[in-house]
Amino acid sequence: MSMFNVFNIAGSALNAQSMRLNTTASNLANVESALGADGKPYKAKQVVFQAVQMGTAGQGVQVKQVVESAAPGRMVYDPKSPLADEKGYVTMSNVDAVEEMVNMVSASRAYQTNAEVMNTARTLMQKTLALGQS
């Protein structure tokens, strides 16, 4: 029954979008981080989506990889910081807060849409199950 596949497809999208929300949360939390977990300035992380075949016709989505943004880090003049270079500049994270906010709104809207798709599929399946009962 192909209606079950709608659940798989929308579910894969929910999963992918929540992962995107996760990276956005991580990026936003580290906007002011001069040091990442590896000791270097924090790099913004972005997810890369990829379509995967699910069932006969529909295609779901999966997170292919998480890439680190190659943008240069923000330079902040702070000679007192222990991380400052010889000219007194500290390399901060390369997170663009505005871009992350846009990403967050986009991901949450996509999540809502797919949740609604699931709800619709559920309603239709319930009606199918009730065929001939009324």
Added chain:
Amino acid sequence: MFEEIMNGVEQMNVQLDNALRFHQTALNLRAERQELLAGNIANADTPGYKARDMNFGSALGSALQGRGTAPVALSTTAARHIAASAPGSSAQLLYRTEQQSSVDGNTVNMDVERAAFAENSVQYEASITFINGLLRTMQQAVSGQ
């Protein structure tokens, strides 16, 4: 005597099948299209994804004529089992014409997809209503009131 009854039952089954076939086929295709549209919506942010859809009218036409992939038949293991088969997919998948191009090569237009999804849901419910009506009619005929 038993053979005669079984023949009668089989004939009635065929008639019931024929009465419902159109709507059954339509419902199957609607479910398949729903799957396609859900895939489009799921891939709204996937770079390079091309939105797909089917021409429902022509898909229904070819499904009713029995074209498309081979039907999946129910295996009968005893002589008295009634043969049945579910149709395979008859829909030819098409690519949607792009209205506003995006840099990442994605052709999903959320408004179009949402509208198509809502429309397809209503049509699915309509098919269900038709089948329910047919079943009620048959029930009435059987109960002889």
